Amino acid sequence: MDADKVRCLVSRGGTMVGMFNLDMISFAGGYYIVFEWEDMPDGNRRPLYMSPIDERFLQVLPDGDAEVTHQYRVSVEDPRPFS
Secondary structure (H helix, E strand, C coil), X not given: CCCEEEEEEEEECCEEEEEEEEEEXXXXXXXXXXXXXXXXXXXXXXXXXXXXXXXXXXXXXXXXXXXXXXEECCCEECCCCCC
16 A cells, blocks of 8 residues: 655554654545554555544645655544553
């Protein structure tokens, strides 16, 4: 599965934890931030934890940083469990 890099603010348990560069995928008609991938036996990978985002707050960045292509302008809640 192809992914772009997006820079976004991340919160966890309601607390802001910082700015991160994460993978973003287009899936089922929307965009999602991927927090963790699962490696499959066939060598592919699939998103294990992801959060949907609102395309209205997604901004394409200038070509200055080739790795990070987008910025998300509102915070995203990390869906991974604490345990």
